[in-house]
Amino acid sequence: MSSSHEHPDPLRALSLDRLRRRTSAKWRTYPPDVLPLWVAEMDVPLPEPVARVLTEAVALGDTGYATGAGYAEALAWFARERWQWDGVAVDRTAVVADVMRGVVEVLRLVTGPGDAVVLTPPVYPPFHAFVAHEGRRVVAAPLDGAGRLDAGALEAAFREAVAGGRRAALLLSSPHNPTGTVHTRPELTAVAELARRYGVRVVADEVHAPLVLPGAGFVPYLSVQGAEDAFSVVSASKAWNLAGLKAALVVAGPEAAGELRRTPSEASHGPSHLGVLAHTAALRHAGDWLDALLGGLDANRRLLGDLLARHLPEVGYRRPEGGYLVWLDCRAAGLGDDPAAAFLERGRVALTSGPPFGAGGAGHVRLNLATSPDVLREAVRRMARTVGRERGAPSGAQSG
Numbered sequence: 001m002s003s004s005h006e007h008p009d010p011l012r013a014l015s016l017d018r019l020r021r022r023t024s025a026k027w028r029t030y031p032p033d034v035l036p037l038w039v040a041e042m043d044v045p046l047p048e049p050v051a052r053v054l055t056e057a058v059a060l061g062d063t064g065y066a067t068g069a070g071y072a073e074a075l076a077w078f079a080r081e082r083w084q085w086d087g088v089a090v091d092r093t094a095v096v097a098d099v100m101r102g103v104v105e106v107l108r109l110v111t112g113p114g115d116a117v118v119l120t121p122p123v124y125p126p127f128h129a130f131v132a133h134e135g136r137r138v139v140a141a142p143l144d145g146a147g148r149l150d151a152g153a154l155e156a157a158f159r160e161a162v163a164g165g166r167r168a169a170l171l172l173s174s175p176h177n178p179t180g181t182v183h184t185r186p187e188l189t190a191v192a193e194l195a196r197r198y199g200v201r202v203v204a205d206e207v208h209a210p211l212v213l214p215g216a217g218f219v220p221y222l223s224v225q226g227a228e229d230a231f232s233v234v235s236a237s238k239a240w241n242l243a244g245l246k247a248a249l250v251v252a253g254p255e256a257a258g259e260l261r262r263t264p265s266e267a268s269h270g271p272s273h274l275g276v277l278a279h280t281a282a283l284r285h286a287g288d289w290l291d292a293l294l295g296g297l298d299a300n301r302r303l304l305g306d307l308l309a310r311h312l313p314e315v316g317y318r319r320p321e322g323g324y325l326v327w328l329d330c331r332a333a334g335l336g337d338d339p340a341a342a343f344l345e346r347g348r349v350a351l352t353s354g355p356p357f358g359a360g361g362a363g364h365v366r367l368n369l370a371t372s373p374d375v376l377r378e379a380v381r382r383m384a385r386t387v388g389r390e391r392g393a394p395s396g397a398q399s400g
């Protein structure tokens, strides 16, 4: 892979004025005086190879339905290059509209109505919502105090989930949203061993996988011993900011291939042709852009630590190992169970509210690091103002 020196940091490419012209959720949910660091969109331009493939398709009027194995082949290539993993077999993949659609389709394969899906809170709120919407029960196996998978909690949850001979699944966020925890091979091996023992099927949501930061290494769940009957759901949407260009891949382990083939064709109705083209180009041709992004995120996670230590020492921060989402413990800041409400109202900075992440969410917020250092400084200034620590706060963002 190319080094980041060849590509400028995409997090520094766009001015705030230009970003405010965007019409996506991040920029249009709150009034223009609110600085948005909430939903998982990044303040970056598209990688040039992605923009090119889209522009060419539009020029050709090539805007029909998606077809072919190009996306899966690109993922297989990327997995070999980045993760030294040869386990993506194209005939064990299915293209779906997005990661959550893939998760739902797999949960329908391996569980029935009323069965349990184990979650590891605090975790991405749609996990709770989609599981409930599919008529499955959520059983919680909370992360431990260090934000890591807790084998004891998982075993207790598995036991409860399969009671009465019911089918059950574990929906894993790997890397973990919101803590940025990158699960290690021993941790994942322990999960696989427990899942086998209790007959629980594992679905690993690996949408943040390309975003693992220096110091950690991504371990594909399907590469773990004992995980041969599991599923992974992946997409280029988070790492290259393509959420508006719908496409994702379900990957089945060798023992789950037959089940994946039973997925009804309706499950693959949603992916957009432009999405498939964009995701494929990102995986194949935007590795140097990704490296530059990772360099910028690495710097931002350090900068955030410094800013918080200086201006908001009561806020607990553990540097994320992967992704661009950080989980801030504001329980000592005196802002109640939902500090995001106070940060929004008084500080005019939009962060993601903690309680919807489930157990361990109260008193927390999630902050999105995928922005410029100037915006990050301004966000901390606004947060400090919210808790009445205005003096000595860093200077504002430049919008030019």
Ligand SMILES: Cc1ncc(COP(=O)(O)O)c(C=O)c1O
Pocket: 040, 097, 098, 099, 100, 101, 124, 173, 177, 205, 207, 235, 237, 238, 243, 248
């Ligand atoms: C863990 C996790 N899964 C899924 C998604 C959503 O992905 P998609 O838009 O492809 O459904 C996100 C988005 O932030 C996420 O963080």
